[in-house]
Amino acid sequence: MNQKIEKLIDKKGLRLDGRKPDELRPVKIDVGILANADGSAYIEQGKNKILAAAFGPRELHPKHLSLSDRMVLRCRYHMAPFSVQERKSPAPSRREVELSKVIRESLEPAIFIEQYPRTGIDIFVEVLQADGGTRCASITAASLALADAGIPMRDLVVACAAGKVDGTIVLDLMDTEDKVGVADVPVALMPNLNAITLLQMDGILTLEEFEKAVDLAIAGCRKIYAMQKEVFKNKYVSIREVEE
């Protein structure tokens, strides 16, 4: 595992897994897969395997946390101990605490929180297998779980990263590209409102490269958005057929 990877992009301009620079990894999305959650979704993006569940709007516990003018959204992003190469302790790491916060903040703009005073929604994200870009895939899945729970939303939130590896701006970095690459820019978007709800970056980019990366990430978001809607539509079409 520890061997140095010299080239992330080959002579033909293809990446380690054979993708073109602006190509997404294969994405598979499923909704309504957990019986006990109010809403749920599962996403596979490359080797990422992530479950998201939404509970609520429901009475908030402990009660003193509830707000009289709006709902409280809570989110826990958590990685399974077996999701990464070396076992990860199940206790929440500082990274997971930060990601829980930014994922929550990326989803909250989509929800009409002022219409549900004194209640709470809990979102639980479990990363079963990690392959780079887990926060983005988590947001994509979590927003579907919210929609699946029947919570009115301004738009679905979808996220995708772009970054720089070997001097090229590429879409949807996988694990090795994320670790060895120059920069990583995760972006979450409400596509119909053109609103960026999450933006982070690490690495070094010039202003021009940064703009290019954001443009590419947004293009990626729009592709995944189409899949999100498709999966959702199909689920309810099949329900209607059963009823008829």
Next chain:
Amino acid sequence: MSSLITRVRQKQIVQLMAKGKRLDGRGLNDYRETKVEQGIIERAEGSARVLLGKTEVLVGTKIETGEPFSDTPNEGVLTVNAELVPLASSTFEPGPPDENSIELARIVDRGIRESKAIDVEKLCIEAGKNVFVVFVDVYVLNHDGNLIDASALAALAALLNAKMPNYEIEEGQVKIKQGYTPLPIKRHPVTVTFAKINDRLVVDPWLEEEQVMDARLSMAIDDDGNICAIQKGGTGCFTQQQVFEAAKIAREKAGEIRKKLGW
């Protein structure tokens, strides 16, 4: 948070911003008065205090020897921690770090790490066995808004002020000798934070502006004007144009700060 501030005040801030003004008399892209004082804690290997208006942050760096990470055997280790000390604000509580202090520490960490500010290879004593570990502890002493920029600036100032102990290796053992050498710092990342209030951006928000802001955007800029870290915070959103505009202003502001401090 916004319940602390009256709606009148919120309206006032928004109305003034439409005219390009702010409650404290600054322009939209102006920083508050910034003061940096270095070397004020003698027991620490490096220290600095930064005043950003009334926001006050103290950073101490301790340098110890320890084991490197297995994937970077010949690099020193950087650890950043932030404490929102209860005496700094009535909203801070004692106890283990909450998500706000963890986020603050990780933003400061990312700016230093991603810009490669510290020449970490020079912190290696024996590859795979022994390296210098640099602890950066951010201590917020007074909260009047924009803790991110004040903390990032204080952290860099403390690192620039830091010294590592001299050492020699005797029979495979590391022996600390008399005297110090300065910590090798190659880059000077400066973090610039914006608040989005009513669809407009302001630089260096102070507390009352933070209480009414929809969202926050922080960008760390290195010596060449490149972006090396970004963090969006808060429950609002940004347009693509706002983000690109912020990046340009951040580059300009970071340059001004670096020039003023002679970094």
